[in-house]
Amino acid sequence: MDEEGRVSMVDTSAKPQTARRAVASARVLMSAETVEAVRARRTPKGDPLETARVAGIMAAKRTAELIPLCHPLPLTHVEVRATLEEFGVSIEAEAATTAQTGVEMEALTAATVAALTVYDMCKAVEKGIEITDVRLESKTGGKSGDWKREKS
Numbered sequence: 704m705d706e707e708g709r710v711s712m713v714d715t716s717a718k719p720q721t722a723r724r725a726v727a728s729a730r731v732l733m734s735a736e737t738v739e740a741v742r743a744r745r746t747p748k749g750d751p752l753e754t755a756r757v758a759g760i761m762a763a764k765r766t767a768e769l770i771p772l773c774h775p776l777p778l779t780h781v782e783v784r785a786t787l788e789e790f791g792v793s794i795e796a797e798a799a800t801t802a803q804t805g806v807e808m809e810a811l812t813a814a815t816v817a818a819l820t821v822y823d824m825c826k827a828v829e830k831g832i833e834i835t836d837v838r839l840e841s842k843t844g845g846k847s848g849d850w851k852r853e854k855s
Contacts, residue, residue, distance in 0.1 A: 706795070712772045715803040723844035724799045727810035729818040732833040733791040733825060740788055740828050752785040752792065753822030759783035759817030763798050763809040773808050776800045781809070783817050791832070792821050807844050811837065 705711045733741075740746055748754070762783045767775035780799040785792055798806040800833035820833045825832055841851040 718803040721844045725807045725810040725813040725842040726797045726840040729794040729814040729837040731792040731821045737829040747827045748824045750819045751845035755785045755817040755820040756783045758820040759813035763813040766809045766812045
């Protein structure tokens, strides 16, 4: 916040550019019947896994437009993996850049939008799908250094 208590964008101009990477994840919980429909490619809108992957990549690139005061970053890499599991879909999103601030928000946005896309692609099959466990898994680079979520 500034001196008057107003929110403001953090000034990163004095920070050095460093290589930064972040990984985020999400889970999309669905019934066994919906998992089978995805596996058999029987969802009305097409392949939810591939569509979610592309949506996540696109979302990472638009993060600064979605999150107030988030710095626009020149992303050098974004990868989204959507894997069909027994419980539903596991999503992992990775973002990288060389910049003055981290890419955690880009990775989290990619994972979240990918999960929302799976829901959208499967909602005609099941309305009770749940999106859970959206979280940062790891980050590297920057002044605060590396961080990795401990396995529970």
